[in-house]
Amino acid sequence: MQITFIGGGNMATAIIGGLVKQGGHQIHVVDPNADRRDALSALQGVTAGEAVPALSADEVVVLAVKPQQLKGVCEALSATLNGALVVSIAAGIRLEALSRWLGGHTRIVRVMPNTPAMVGKGVSGLFADTAVGEADRKAADAIMAATGVTLWLADEEGIDDITSVSGSGPAYVFYFMEGMINAACEVGFSEAEARRLVLATFEGAVALAQSTDTDIAQLRANVTSKGGTTERAIARFDAELVKAAIVQGARDCRARSIELGEQLSRD
Structure with a gap:
């Protein structure tokens, strides 16, 4: 071409x-x-x-x-x-x-x-x-x-939809990474060690998800033993409505995409 x-x-x-x-x-x-x-x-x-x-x-x-x-x-x-x-x-x-x-x-x-x-x-x-x-x-x-x-x-409205998921999605992932790096540093890891651990954890989780047809929720459940450490963390996320906030944030992103499109497309 x-x-x-x-x-x-x-x-x-x-x-x-x-x-x-x-x-x-x-x-x-x-x-x-x-x-x-x-x-x-x-x-x-x-x-x-x-x-x-x-x-x-x-x-x-x-x-x-x-x-x-x-x-x-x-x-x-x-x-x-x-x-x-x-x-x-x-x-x-x-x-x-x-x-x-x-x-x-x-x-x-x-x-x-x-x-x-x-x-x-x-x-x-x-x-x-x-x-x-x-x-x-x-x-x-x-x-x-x-x-x-x-x-x-x-x-064409699908452009606003995909903006809220994959277009802006990397920022959501980096935001979660920031939190995990902060948590790692808080318990004593150096900044470099925390970054290495978090990036490897995300890479591994994505590779595992890509290797199987298992539902994402089930993959999460597989790590969450009853009464265990992961369950305690997930309980905190649920109590703080983290998942609901992610969904609402994506909705807000989509709404802003529509607003900007209307503004930028005017004469």
């Missing part, structure tokens, strides 16, 4: 790194930052510049700038887009706004990635309306699959 990235920040760099590993792509990055351009153009099959090159309907354009910058980028791009497939990874911006800013262009796929994409373990939710054909869907999927797992969503 011939792919042009508008913006060369962390998420774009993660996707480009995955595509370079796949091989077989011609990638160009447009970014005003000279250091970013130099770093990305050092990768095999990647060129970089400050100006958007001539585009064609056979290409894919990935919009990877901050949401607040997207309207101006789209309006500048609309005259030279020439029918190219557009993939937007900008949070919040609705298809209707993207199409309007791109002069009525409808060949657009929205994507909600997450930060583990930077290590090839990302989750990306994708949505496109009926104006986007199967070949374009496959192209967008192949681009995001370079960074991990992909999931197509039934409607």
Whole structure:
């Protein structure tokens, strides 16, 4: 594929790194930052510049700038887009706004990635309306699959749904890790030892869950012997409504995603 990235920040760099590993792509990055351009153009099959090159309907354009910058980028791009497939990874911006800013262009796929994409373990939710054909869907999927797992969503509201689970989810996990590291330090482990223990514990728990079809609740129960140490900890979590707070936090996240989308998609 011939792919042009508008913006060369962390998420774009993660996707480009995955595509370079796949091989077989011609990638160009447009970014005003000279250091970013130099770093990305050092990768095999990647060129970089400050100006958007001539585009064609056979290409894919990935919009990877901050949401607040997207309207101006789209309006500048609309005259030279020439029918190219557009993939937007900008949070919040609705298809209707993207199409309007791109002069009525409808060949657009929205994507909600997450930060583990930077290590090839990302989750990306994708949505496109009926104006986007199967070949374009496959192209967008192949681009995001370079960074991990992909999931197509039934409607655009699904972008807000997946934001509340996997989009923002890494922060929830890091938050829990922070608490466990604090607990480890409190009982005498050094910061380095606590980090090592907690990261290994999370890695091991995920690997165990992935190795079996056993329900997650049952895996938790398997560690929770009646009258034992784990049961005491879980009882505290239940008393403090930790699980309910996680669910409500995800709901609040989704609500904020909807609010931001409405705000950012205005003229």
